[in-house]
Amino acid sequence: MPAATSPRPALDWLKHLLEETVTLIRSSEQQPRVTLLRRFPVPRNFALPGNARIQHGRTWRAPPGAKRVKRFEIYRYDPDSGENPRIDTFEVDVGSCGPMVLDVLIKIKSEIDSTLTFRRSCREGICGSCAMNIDGSNWLACTRTIAGTAEPSTIYPLNHLPIIKDLVPDLTHLYAQYALIEPWLKTRGPVPERERLQSPAEADRLNGKDGKGPAACILCFCCTAGCPSHWWNGQRFLGPAALLQAWRWLADTRDEAAGERLDALEDPFRLYRCHTILNCTRTCPKGLNPGQAIGAIKQKIAQRRS
Amino acid sequence: MQNLGSAREGARQWWMQRMTAVALIPLTLWLAASLLRHVADDYATLIAWLRTPLAAVLMVLLLMALCYHMALGLKVIIEDYVHLDRLQIAALTLIDLLSVALAVVGIFASLRVALSA
């Protein structure tokens, strides 16, 4: 109950009630307190192509004497077996494991099933390699704590991508979309004798005052893989990751190709397939805001038309 | 993925969707409030209201903005989910034609009520 000394007890009570019943997400790392639906009410293999339909896999029991057993349901696909993908359940003794989901994957690979395949490198959230779908939303395995996962915890590869093996998706198309926005400095004037300078305020547009500007993107593709519009029209819609980078170059005061960049973006699919769903901003493991960047591009295009 | 390149358009549809949305804010609020007031009217009272110049003009404006907004919205949905080319073109054409027809029928009905002796 709120303190009796408050000048507006009714308002405080209402705020308290709202905070208890409604989850107000303040940052992308925050998990909802209450889960009404773990997934949308569609069949598990709804609309998946025949070779992508997921089957039941095997369960790897915890070793006897394990102290703190936690279950992980992990998407498996072995291209050499000729079989469909499956879900394996691993019982892991998290009492003898590092604190992060990536530690669990490494423990499984070294102690339980050495064929489990995933990408990882820096283990500190800066390389973007271990992006995957953990408990239904995309995040980096190295920065999600085991304590912050569900029971059982479900681990899938990034969504709607061709799977090479287990948790390793083929990112070729997403890199091609990144290349399409021409992520490099383009200038027209004569080459200056020294480096092109920016004021701190101009640099802030790229890096962000809080370090969360578009230039902080690590290209993990959590956002693009979590965007429903990219699921349905990914061949033509560039997706939040590429568009955030498109904005990074549009916002750069040293770049002189804004008009040409906007020409390439102004398309019913490339840019305007974004319907401001904002799953991107919700899921970004670096706390960046692709949704806002796409909004800024649309504003720039509206600006040059009026 | 480069496919046929950028269409260099799309901004117009996006802008018109927003323009019609802005117009529809006061117009739908007016419609909702009016329907609430006239929900229990008998036929003669209702017609008397529909014959007032304000109601007739606002109704015509509402129908124009509504049908335009509706066509744009429905077409985006078809573009999103229907990927068979022929089916998509047929659906998009149908939406355009039906939206125009709906607007014309609605406007004609409003004007007939408003202008008939």
Added chain:
Amino acid sequence: MPRALRPLSPDLQIYRPQLTSVMSITHRATGVALSAGALLLVWWLASAAAGPDAYARLHALLATDLGLTAMLVWTFALFYHLCNGIRHLFWDAGRGFGLRTIYASGWTVFGTSIALTAIAWILSSKV
């Protein structure tokens, strides 16, 4: 292995429903419902233009349980699409993109549209 033969990882089947995506698909669903509502509006105007008998027939149809249920759905659809549409217009103006604002405005839209629906129905039953 050729890329086309690789299995596609699941998307909608496993992605967690979040306020962002749930409100977006609701906006779409209410938009479709309101398109049917537009049809009814024109039908209603046409029946009013056609004369008292046609108007009375439509009114009788709307007074059935099914008609009233449809009207309730349309009322909510209208207010939801209106409120969330305003939320979208703020985004289009470049405002309200902070995650906290996205959630606060989202819950506000849900609450407001339910409240407006309730108010509209209480008022209409008192007439």
